[in-house]
Amino acid sequence: MNDPVPTSEEEKDVLAAEYVLGLVEAVDMPRLETMMETDADFARRVGAWRQRLGALDETVPGGQAGDALWSRIETALGPSVAPRAGRVEARPSRWMALWDSLPFWRGAGFAAAAAALLLAFGMGYFMQQANRQPVLVAVLMTDQNEAAAVVRAFADGRAELQTIKPIAIPSGRAVEIWTLWDRAIGPKSIGLIQSVSGKIDLRLDGLPRPTAGQLFEMTLEPATGSPIGRPTGPILNKGNAAVAL
Amino acid sequence: MTTRVAIDCDDLIRACALGDRSALRALYELEASRMIGVAQRLLRRRALAEEAVQDTFVSIWHKASTFDAARGAGRTWVYAILRHRALNMLRGERRLEFSDAPIGEEQASEDDDPETIVTQLSDKAALRRCLQGLAADRRAAIVLAYVHGLSHSDLASKLGMPLGTVKSWLRRSLISLRECMG
Numbered sequence: 001m002n003d004p005v006p007t008s009e010e011e012k013d014v015l016a017a018e019y020v021l022g023l024v025e026a027v028d029m030p031r032l033e034t035m036m037e038t039d040a041d042f043a044r045r046v047g048a049w050r051q052r053l054g055a056l057d058e059t060v061p062g063g064q065a066g067d068a069l070w071s072r073i074e075t076a077l078g079p080s081v082a083p084r085a086g087r088v089e090a091r092p093s094r095w096m097a098l099w100d101s102l103p104f105w106r107g108a109g110f111a112a113a114a115a116a117l118l119l120a121f122g123m124g125y126f127m128q129q130a131n132r133q134p135v136l137v138a139v140l141m142t143d144q145n146e147a148a149a150v151v152r153a154f155a156d157g158r159a160e161l162q163t164i165k166p167i168a169i170p171s172g173r174a175v176e177i178w179t180l181w182d183r184a185i186g187p188k189s190i191g192l193i194q195s196v197s198g199k200i201d202l203r204l205d206g207l208p209r210p211t212a213g214q215l216f217e218m219t220l221e222p223a224t225g226s227p228i229g230r231p232t233g234p235i236l237n238k239g240n241a242a243v244a245l
Numbered sequence: 246m247t248t249r250v251a252i253d254c255d256d257l258i259r260a261c262a263l264g265d266r267s268a269l270r271a272l273y274e275l276e277a278s279r280m281i282g283v284a285q286r287l288l289r290r291r292a293l294a295e296e297a298v299q300d301t302f303v304s305i306w307h308k309a310s311t312f313d314a315a316r317g318a319g320r321t322w323v324y325a326i327l328r329h330r331a332l333n334m335l336r337g338e339r340r341l342e343f344s345d346a347p348i349g350e351e352q353a354s355e356d357d358d359p360e361t362i363v364t365q366l367s368d369k370a371a372l373r374r375c376l377q378g379l380a381a382d383r384r385a386a387i388v389l390a391y392v393h394g395l396s397h398s399d400l401a402s403k404l405g406m407p408l409g410t411v412k413s414w415l416r417r418s419l420i421s422l423r424e425c426m427g
Contacts, residue, residue, distance in 0.1 A: 010420055017419040021390045022332040023397055047317040050325055052426050053391050055372045057283050057324055059365035065277030069295050070270065073302045077266070 016045035020053060138216045138241040148237040149218065151202070153210040159202040161191065167236060169195065174223045178231055180215040181208060192225045214241045254319035261309035269306055276320070280327050286357065287331040287394040297331040304330070335394045359388035375425035383418040390415070
């Protein structure tokens, strides 16, 4: 009884040791189980004591662990597809868990319903898109041989221009888009843009349906377009239409 | 040797977390016989020991994903689950078998003697050196508590000491052991 009174640090350590030894009273166990989850310092002390005393487990005379006990463990673990090729086995057992899972099948049901709805909308969308398959495509190239824009002509007579790389347009100027299908007639203006970005519809009304080999080009013109109805400024890019597959 | 086994255990537990049942089987091959021995020293009866080991393997399988090697070796984790389960069976679910005779008295053999157990510790083990630095009765109390699961009151009746005295006496023994082992 002459031993010093334990400090609180020591008390915590002794408590950890008693926990590992199994000397904690039943009434105190829930509190200590909670501490193990929430008090990292206490859990660390418990771990250290397990480490210290673990050597005592090595002194045990090795008994025999038979296949019978393993079979009971396997039974307790629940269904697993018969072990065949070691590590591959894990997957079937997870599939079984999935097969038996109500949340999974509920989810699958909702997913299927959603997919059906999406398909219904999708059908309408694609019907509309069917008319939007281009019949002709022209890639407009710069004189550095870089693709600058794409012209697409559709079966219903419309055409659109999609720029690929930005074109610097000086202020007070515009880019005019031309097409040439007959040299005798000469190029016709089909669009005028002040700022080049994205997609614009081209004006093909009154012109013959575009054909393969037809030339498209973009030139730099005054802000209101070429005053003479013919290209006057430098050619920015050009390309010939090809039949789309 | 011990280190290699410890590393193996860690890997096997991680594989269990990924749903690899062959890893659990490998862990069984590696540790189950020793685990039965540890459980049997606590629970005395082979059937109960096997039950504890069975429950432990089921727990390992379900809790493998919570294993964190940063918080201790896999092997220590496995034996912590086993001891926790066996001690619960011993205390919480105290069985009829244990209510008559004092624990530690039945089927006693020389192998179960605390002094014998201490001498079976590796010569190099700090635990052996530090336990041997304690007085014989203090040493015996710690070993009987850990290995055979004797409670404070079991120890009090075995040593013929009042319960309160045993508790404080054992606490001081643990502090000494802690100081010796660092």
